[in-house]
Amino acid sequence: MADIEARLRSLLKANAAVVSQLELSAVLRRIVESAVELVGAKYGALGVIGPDGMLEEFIHVGLTTEAADAIGPPPRGRGVLGALIHDPHPIRLEHIGHDPRSVGFPRNHPRMDSFVGVPIRIRGEVFGNLYLTEHPDGAFTEEDTELLEALAATAGIAIDNARLYEDSVRRERWAAAAAEMSAAMFSDETGRPLQLLADKVLQLTDAATVVVISSISDTMMCVEVARGQHADELTGAVLAQAGTLSGRVFDSWQPLQASGDTVELGDELVAWGPTVVVPMLGADGAPMVLTVGRPVGSPRFTDKDVDLAADLAAQATIALELARGRSDRQALALMDERGRIARDLHDHVIQRLFGAGLSLQAVAGRVGDAAARSELLEQVDALDAAITEIRTVIFALRQPRASSGSVRHRIVDVISEVAPSFSESPRLVFQGPLDLRTPPTSPKTSSRSCARE
Template identity: 40%
Template sequence: MGDGASKGGGPAPQLRMDALLGELQEHVERVRGSRDRMQTLLDAVVAIGGNLDLEELLRHIVQSAADLVDAEYGALGVLGEEGRIRQFITAGLDEETIARIGPYPEGHGILGLLIREPRPLRLEDLGAHPESVGFPPGHPPMRTFLGAPVQVREKIFGNLYLTDKRGGRPFDADDEAVLRSLAAAAGVAIDNARLYDESQHRERRLAASAELTRALLSGAPPEEILRSLADTVREMTGTDLVTLALPVGAGGELVVEAAAGEAAERVRGLALPATTLAAKVYANAEPVISDALSDDPRAAGGSASLVPLGPAFFVPVGDNARVRGVLQVANAPGRPPFTEAAIDMVLTFADQAALALQIAEHRRDTEQLALLGDRDRIARDLHDQVIQRLFADGLTLQAALGRVQSVPQAAERIQRVADDLDDTIKIIRSTIFGLQHRDRDGAKTGLRSRLVALTDEAAQTLGFTPALRMTGLLDTDVPDRHAEHLLAVLREALSNTARHARATSAEVSVEAAGGTLRLTVADDGRGVDPAVTRRSGLANLRSRAEELGGTFALVAGRSCGTELRWEVPLGSGEAVG
């Protein structure tokens, strides 16, 4: 009987109809899901295609990729030189987790595999792959993985990395197809953003060139031109710090002559030994790029030792025939690396900066020649007019002296005046000699060069090179006598630091400004007992200050160590070199 019910078209056909309807509903849901996903993909492509800010675009690409494949975590690793990751943009990680993980990866393990073999990669268990190297401490656990390269004009720009599909499911072929489509669209969008970025940099460079030309044509003093150059580079790059270092002496050392940025005052006048990156760029005439300057083992000393700096690059100002200086462009730690367009912009502008430095040097030479011409004229006038007249007056007094011998008081006074005239003639002759000969060796024996040489020499006993900062017209405004006292005081101060302080670093600041010469030597050593001021060496430093009408003090450093302060007024006299 039951068989008859079946044959009569009862419950069995109904069950088949329910199954067919269920399959149809599932198919409709899949079609609807595919349609919705395709619409989401199209929306993401349109959104990233309309964004011309490169940094914002990269963040948008990562977030869109994670949303499209329903991944909990996403990242975009931008490739730099030698196939290493130079920028890592993430989605799904909060700031606390990022700080706990520490430095971003450089491109090892699975990330490195995708760099070496740029094609889509799907894994159900990230840790089971033979290329996997595990995660650093503090990194959240990740299991499923999907990666795809982002290509810009036949060149791999970077790779998209997605992990942990929500719901514990593995990534499927549809996820891979969606990610490949997004990566292709991202490559076009990145190319457009780069072209726009380059056009913006070109406009800034043209504006900066016009500003520099105006400064040159205005006849501004060389120091103003240097300041304008640093300000212009900072304005057109939007960076935190720009410095321009010029050579001093013949040993390859540089001095930061101009700086722009919040930390400009801290680094302006800083001497850069031959071990710094800037000095190496000056010697090799090749630019250098660093993603974290303060942590870069190549950056021994320099501005990064005084100011925390992140991404930075150094550009030679000039060509292989002659490098006239070095531009440093740097940002604070945590900011993204510089784009190729920004570096190329400064490289191009550096050629115009070299012309500005050449013009500034010629103007300085012209002013120096004019000064020497004035000295020669003054010397001739003193010799041909003043001395001759004084000599004639002396002879007149000598003739009058014979007529008043009977009046002893008058004879004595006339003799005294004649002797004074004799001494005056000797002084004028000495002055004439100084005016004619004092600058012959000035370029080799300037105070700046002697300060650099002295701090380099002290490095042998200290075990490190002191940071040296020089401000003001030290080579022209400081009299010889003051310079000799200053060098003696600095030599004694560094010697004391080497013998007693047990310091690991020291900073020397020399400033000539406002009619005052100031020397400050600060170290991070163990400090001194107040009774130490009775030492003969320190008494000598105090006597040198008092001899020039100045002051000397030895105080505790701001955080630790000792700070020596030696300050004297700049009196009239013959300046150094």
Template identity: 50%
Template sequence: MSGGGPLDGTNEGPGLEGPGLELDRMLDQLVERAQDVRAAQDRLRGLLRANRVIVEDLGLDTVLRRIVEAACELVRAPYGALGVIAPDGSGLEEFIHVGLSEQTVAAIGRLPEGKGLLGALIEDPRPIRLRDIRDDLRSIGFPDGHPPMRGFLGVPIRVRDDVFGNLYLASLEEGGFSEEDEELVSALARTAGTAIDNARLYEQARHRQQWLEASTEVTRDLLSTSGDSLALIAEHVKVLATADVVTVVVPDADQDRLRIAVAVGEAAAELTGHTYPLENTLSELVIERAEPLVVEDALVAGHQDRTVHLTSVLQVGPVAAVPLVEHGRAVRGVLMVGRLRGHRGFSAAEVEMTTTFASHASIALALAEARREAERLALLEDRTRIARDLHDHVIQQLFAAGMTIQGVTGTLPRDGRAAARLEAVVDDLDEAIRQIRTSIFQLQPRPAAGAGVRDAVLEVVAEVARALGFTPAVRFDGPVDTLVDKELAGDVLAVVRETLTNTAKHARATSVAVEVAVEGEWLAVTVTDDGNGLRAEGPRSGLENLAQRARARSGGLEAGVRATARGTVVRWTAALC
């Protein structure tokens, strides 16, 4: 037989070619659809895994990182990041990235701030998908050291109705993301918003519990100990508010100035005891309004251009100023909480908790003060009795002894050694009487209001004694309370506090003597210590301030080393009229 037939495949015959090819095409379509279904199922499984991963933990930092990692795995992106938008919407306050090595991050340097293409999502929170980043006019390029990226996918993350941040994904190849990728990442972003909301609520609840526990601890400690309660408050606030510096500011004896009673954290030594004018400060505004105020960057401008005292020694950015006020009473002071520049600002929840804590602390301070007053009153009877005995018996006996010696001295030759020695004994008795009178004044009950300069000086000395580690000797000479008016008394207290504070900080003294004396038409304040002497270098703004006070009252300031012993003498004078 010649020629081919149906069996050798050379001639299939009419009508057989069409149905065979159609069947092949149908089979191919079925296989392709099955593959699409399988791929879709794989993607859905991947989305479910990603959703499960990001909701497994309640720690906010962990949740944010897991969101980026899950998104990269879901669409096979080599690079991913989550930018948290700042509260004022000006840029990114946090940037969590995946896919870049530590060496690459170090080479890039500063992390993105939310400009260019990243900023476009902040301004218009709608998904952005690009085949090639370089072709988009909003792109501002990459910094040196940044790896090349082509495909880009950006999706906003909403927490309730607010945009929390944006999810950024990038690929090495052009057109690395499909429409399906965008849908999957958008679905993941919705779950991420819920996970972030839950994590934030958990963090706030946990943080609030920590504040309440600290408030309870502070109240308990204040009522059971006699320690430095303001320092205790400041220490707790610094830890709980993750602050870099905390100060407690109180009105100074000079009503036009404020004093930093306590400082903890950065530059605490420089800030403690420092005084500054009240006028045009953030503290003044807080005291007037009796409500908290927040400043985003204290170095740029305070609230209503009010100055912040922390900026004199620190590069402080965010600041929260909270009044220490009791219900229905005047403000006791201001709790100033600061973070260094570049750190995040204080949230409304943090300010609220700080305010509540400050309120509890103020009440506890009042209760502790009442307890101390009750203890003082319990000792009042014995103190009064001792003072009366010293005045009625000891001083009178010393005075009588002095009179007797003076009588004997009159019977001796005036140029003899015996007369000179007896006159020296009389002088010693006079000095002893003056010291006993000072002791009597310290033993006497002090009025709560309208106290004289003696009482105020003793209060300042007792206050600074904690920093010194011992109580300075105090001596008054002349009618100090009678001749020193209220304005001059403010200067006297400033002199005593400034000199004693400087001694506590720098002198390493073991003894200090303070004398306030009326010398004719002049008032003199002399502070003597046995410390290291005046420093040749370093800031002396405190002494210059005292010198200005003296010159304003036609007086002067002298500071130098002691003539006969180790230490320093500071003498401040002012006219009495």
């Protein structure tokens, strides 16, 4: 009776220890430690079952780091461990090696004989399994199995709470990142919205590489922005869509994830681990995808990760479109202001200068002194030159530069580009309607080359 009470107290203590944690990784390890302590096992482990029905995570207690490294990769769920996955009911064995389902142990694995395993369920679905080996008395009892089942029930609740907590923290981080990204895109300080998106996703997903890719044809795509590993080689790379996860998303326009993906960079084949790709639209409505790749061997993305990445990409699309609309409105307002300035220069400044020039020219005709008349005519010529320069400015103000490929603007761009190389700022004057006399089909490159000459 006293032994039963002691074991019940141990169970209550183990339950309290399990539910005291909120971080999922800490909860999983605490479950294994509590199970080992509860039944007196020498070794314990918790295997988390992945979407493929195999073990994707294996938390062990009792082995040193050196011993675990000597064994090699963790088990995937074969043999007796796999039997518990396929038939999630408690298994208790006095000699694990005598069971026909056993596949033996890898090299450098410590001796293990007695075994007990119980499933951990969360809301009716199997999350993983608890494995205990090497009972101090030689074999696990029915009572040990019942205690572990009770602990597994509590463990399922603790794991569910921890996952809900991590989901809330993750969503809060993504929401904060989305708000910060949108605010930066709407501000006047950033001119690199796609780079900002890639930076945020890289921070949030523990990814090795994040790229934003645009489709440039039915078969080819171009990496617009890259962050993380191989960022320099990836940026600007033109890649074939065939055989890539990104190419499949361009075709289906649905988020996809895979256990891995590869990209050819010249002679090098770059491999990623778990990869997720979500579609998005650029500022001009062009199709793009956000590709996130983790290092090889990393945990796969959850469905919630995919949903959050898709939400962030959708918010980035909206923010880019709104920022483009704001930029267009600012451009229109600037054009209106430039038009007003051009009208004021033409209607007031030029007219006054032209009137002053005519007055000086009339005065010069009445002056008898040749030297004085010459000086007056020089001032008339200076006013004519000033009027010509002002007219050049008026023409430039009235024509929108963003949509114009005029020869006049291309020459101005080239002069502005090379001006720092001169000791004095160059002076540029146009005579006559240059753009009207230039055929619209003239290549841009030839006009720029002539200007440079």
